[in-house]
Amino acid sequence: METHQSLQQDSVKKVFFRYFFPSLLGMMLMSVNILIDGVFVGNGVGAEGLAGVNLAMPVFSLIFAIALWIGIGGGTLYSIHIGGRQAEKARSVFTLAVTSSLALSIALGLIGAFNIEDIALLLGSNEDTLPHTSDYLKILFQLGWLMALQQVLSIFVRNDGSPGLSMVALGLTAVVNIGLNYIMIFTLGLGVRGAALATVTASFFGILVLLMHFFKKKTLLGRLSFQWSWRSLGSMLAFGFPSFFTETGVLVLVAGYNLAVVNLLGTNGVAAFSVINYLHSFMFLTFFGIEAALQPMISYYHGAKQQGRIRESVRIGETTSLIIGILLLTTGLTASSLLVSLFGLESPDVQALAVQGISLFFIGYLFLGFNFVYLTYYQSIGEIKSASLLIVLRSFVFLLPLLWLLPRVLGINGVWLSFPVAEGLAALLLLWFRRTQILSP
Numbered sequence: 001m002e003t004h005q006s007l008q009q010d011s012v013k014k015v016f017f018r019y020f021f022p023s024l025l026g027m028m029l030m031s032v033n034i035l036i037d038g039v040f041v042g043n044g045v046g047a048e049g050l051a052g053v054n055l056a057m058p059v060f061s062l063i064f065a066i067a068l069w070i071g072i073g074g075g076t077l078y079s080i081h082i083g084g085r086q087a088e089k090a091r092s093v094f095t096l097a098v099t100s101s102l103a104l105s106i107a108l109g110l111i112g113a114f115n116i117e118d119i120a121l122l123l124g125s126n127e128d129t130l131p132h133t134s135d136y137l138k139i140l141f142q143l144g145w146l147m148a149l150q151q152v153l154s155i156f157v158r159n160d161g162s163p164g165l166s167m168v169a170l171g172l173t174a175v176v177n178i179g180l181n182y183i184m185i186f187t188l189g190l191g192v193r194g195a196a197l198a199t200v201t202a203s204f205f206g207i208l209v210l211l212m213h214f215f216k217k218k219t220l221l222g223r224l225s226f227q228w229s230w231r232s233l234g235s236m237l238a239f240g241f242p243s244f245f246t247e248t249g250v251l252v253l254v255a256g257y258n259l260a261v262v263n264l265l266g267t268n269g270v271a272a273f274s275v276i277n278y279l280h281s282f283m284f285l286t287f288f289g290i291e292a293a294l295q296p297m298i299s300y301y302h303g304a305k306q307q308g309r310i311r312e313s314v315r316i317g318e319t320t321s322l323i324i325g326i327l328l329l330t331t332g333l334t335a336s337s338l339l340v341s342l343f344g345l346e347s348p349d350v351q352a353l354a355v356q357g358i359s360l361f362f363i364g365y366l367f368l369g370f371n372f373v374y375l376t377y378y379q380s381i382g383e384i385k386s387a388s389l390l391i392v393l394r395s396f397v398f399l400l401p402l403l404w405l406l407p408r409v410l411g412i413n414g415v416w417l418s419f420p421v422a423e424g425l426a427a428l429l430l431l432w433f434r435r436t437q438i439l440s441p
Contacts, residue, residue, distance in 0.1 A: 020320065023158065025170075029174040059140050066148055084304070095226050116134050123258070149207060157213045245391040272354040275340055279339055
């Protein structure tokens with residue numbers, strides 16, 4: 001248990017930043033995989049290819065959702081067992097998580113592989129984007145399990161006391177993805193299919209790095225346990241459900257926005273949102289860095305019954321999320337034209353739409369991190385109903401009606417503002433109902 005001594009002995013602030021900086025950098029490097037796809041596809045294939053890939057992103061989100069469902073749920077249960085000094089149970093949770101994630105992601109791939117065109121049409125593809133969307137989906141369904149496995153392993157390696165190795169694995173994945181994207185798209189001319197191949201192949205190299213953790217001498221996961229338990233599986237799925245629900249909320253956001261902009265502006269609107277969504281995927285995952293830091297801490301402190309350390313963790317998370325939100329909004333307001341130019345779009349109309357959308361959409365980052373902190377808190381202590389309620393409000397109760405109403409009042413500006421208004425309403429409710437209960441002695 002030596003790798004977990006710092007959680008018990010060091011100050012909460014020191015522990016947070018020990019986990020936060022590698023987690024933040026690791027998540028940003030992982031999001032580079034998504035961003036790089038967009039930059040290379042935009043420059044190498046064009047606006048229609050970019051729009052086609054964006055229409056496939058809900059499936060990418062679904063694969064990621066499965067990985068987070070199992071990974072965060074298993075990681076939470078794992079850390080609770082560690083905090084309660086139950087090493088053998090912790091080991092068995094890991095093996096259960098790996099086998100479950102592989103089973104679910106492979107099953108999804110088999111179902112999707114036989115219904116690619118129908119799924120592409122359901123996601124909003126038209127005759128311009130259907131070939132690109134189908135090409136990307138084909139690779140995701142065949143090899144997406146590699147991405148899911150990498151994410152699950154990364155979460156457990158971080159929970160087992162090696163956030164640095166998790167960061168290195170994600171960094172290598174990003175570097176390999178950049179190189180493979182160039183080769184696949186510009187050298188081999190594989191277009192959108194090449195971008196998808198580059199992403200899943202890069203995940204394989206990340207997995208190889210993560211496997212090094214299991215050969216360390218001072219690691220709890222150096223010796224595995226294969227004790228199957230329906231109770232552990234149920235607990236893992238329950239603890240992880242808010243993460244799955246969160247990522248399906250991203251799926252809803254992307255699909256909802258795609259449908260809203262295609263109805264208003266056609267393929268140009270989808271291409272403009274594609275740029276925003278690629279950037280959002282990068283920005284959004286920075287807040288996962290906060291979750292990745294807080295989850296092992298809060299779960300461990302909950303298992304060890306250290307409520308004071310939990311409250312301090314939440315306070316630090318609040319402050320960090322606000323700082324990040326301000327930095328991201330400032331970046332959007334001052335560098336939107338530069339960010340859009342990275343994607344090589346030739347149409348001035350699409351460029352102008354994307355620049356306009358960034359300045360409004362990024363307002364949501366002032367509230368998103370705050371909501372993430374409390375979502376992580378609820379999930380890490382097993383308050384699944386509270387976590388799920390927060391996700392339902394953010395992603396469904398608020399967002400979907402706003403995507404229907406605001407465009408009718410404000411046009412395309414209403415589309416861009418739906419996300420920040422939904423996040424702001426959720427943050428206000430958290431401040432009103434829950435904050436004093438969590439932070440009070």
